[in-house]
Amino acid sequence: MTQMATDTTAVDELGSRYQLSAADRCDSCGAQAYVRATMASGELLFCAHHGAKFKDKLQPDAVEWLDESAKLTAS
Numbered sequence: 001m002t003q004m005a006t007d008t009t010a011v012d013e014l015g016s017r018y019q020l021s022a023a024d025r026c027d028s029c030g031a032q033a034y035v036r037a038t039m040a041s042g043e044l045l046f047c048a049h050h051g052a053k054f055k056d057k058l059q060p061d062a063v064e065w066l067d068e069s070a071k072l073t074a075s
């Protein structure tokens, strides 16, 4: 029987799913951004720390709230 290498495909799909990269920086402290808040006035980027800090205040008014902080625990 032929063995299929399915593991590498799963890793690639997981990596390409994220929209934020190391080039995206927190607007508050300059750390790598893991949260993107899309507001009516524009986009805000936050690290995991500041994303959690501002979430209660900003999320109700956000058009979209993208939270990729799961990357921190996944890798």
Ligand SMILES: [Zn+2]
Residues within 6 Å of the ligand: 026, 027, 028, 029, 030, 031, 046, 047, 048, 049, 050, 051
């Ligand atoms: Zn920050």
